[in-house]
Amino acid sequence: MKITCPHCGASFEAEGGIVTCPYCGFKTKLEEAEEFMFPLKVQNPWHSLISFVRIQSISPNRVEEKAQILTQQLYYVPFYLFFAEIEGSARHGYLGKSGACKVEFFNYITVPAVKRFEELVNYPLPTKGREYFDRGRIKGQLLEKEISEDEAKKIALEEIRKLLKKEAEKYFRWSGVDVGLLTKELELKTLVYYPIWEITYKYGFFTYKAYVDGVDGRIPYAEFPISEFKRILNLALASVLVAFGIVIGKAFMGIGITAPLGSMGTSLFAAYPSLRKALRIKGRASEHKLLEEVKDEIMPEAEAFKLAKNVLRSV
Incomplete structure (x- = not known):
């Protein structure tokens, strides 16, 4: 963080403790936030992970029978714990922004003090059970801070901006x-050292990564295989929609070019989400937040009628 020397007034970066001004040599002690830790309670993280993967609607049946653990490492990850009081203004539109409204965020937010755990930004830590560091x-590998407090604040503000944007999109x-x-x-x-299990496992030809909470077994982030049946179903749906648009387009060819182009264009647009899902190898899920691609994982058989309806509406 940036501090000002009380002796000469120069500004420089320092992390805490006793620091020496690089300009005048004056020494001063910075007040530091108390550091805490949580004791490890989860000894079998694989059980928690595979139970979570098994209940995903698009994961293969009996995924645990073919999954193979590659690595299982316990880390004590340092988290900055901030309290944020943020007020913002949300506007909408593509060509010109309009409809300003007030949005607010008054809550705690966490930022990992290491660079490799970006999936854990704003991970909700328990309110009870912490102890002085x-x-x-410490059991497992203790990770040292790599990100300064100022850098962490920038990450927190960007995360809050995304949260407020999603809230405005949903509410308005x-x-x-x-x-x-x-x-x-x-x-x-405060700074909290928190136990996180990192697991990599293999299913088929691909490798997947996941984190397991070492205190209560929650799954902050998990990659998992997607059922071949669901991928084939999505591919079939995309093919049917494209074929449907072509057939309708040919049927209306005699009355002009607008209707056929509209029907085929709409069918291609409608088929794109299913085609994208069919080509996806890895799913991603989190127990504490809804990831964008998980939110988009609607069962293809449930959306088929809606998409076909849109194609018919365009002609």
Whole structure:
């Protein structure tokens, strides 16, 4: 973080403890946030992970029978815990922004102090059970801070901006939303060392990564295989929609070019989501937040009638 020397007034970067001004040599002690840790409770993270993967609607049946663990490593990950008081303004539109409304965020937010755990930004830590940090009680690999407090604040603000954007899109049913942050108050409350299991496993020809909470067994992030049956079903649906659009287009060829082009264009547009799902190898899911691609995982048989209806409406 950036501090100002109380002796000469120069500004420089420092992390805490006793620091020496590089300009005048004056030494001062910075007040540091208290550091805490959570004791490890989950000893069998694979059981928690495979139970979570098994209940995903698009994962293969009996996935645990063919999945093979490659690595299973326990890390104590340092998290910055901030309290944020943010007010913003949301506007919507693509060509010109309009309809400004006020959006707010008053809550705690966490940011990993290491670079490799970006999937854990804003991971909700338990409110009870923390203890004062004791290096001697750490089991597994203790990770040291790689990200400064100022860098973590920037990451937190960007995450809050995304959350407010999603909230505005959902609440006001807007599209093309842009959020500007008007007031930005982020206070560092503490640094928490938290046990996270990192697991890599193999299914078929592909490798998947997942994190398991070492305190209560939650799944912050997991990659998992997608059922071949669901992928084939999506591919079949995409093919049917394209063929349907071509047939309808030919049927209306005699009355002009607009109707055939409209029907075929709509069918291609409608088939794209199913085709994209059919080509996807890995699914992603989280127990504490809804990932974008998981939100999009509607059962293809449920959306077939809706898409076909859109094709018919265009002709």
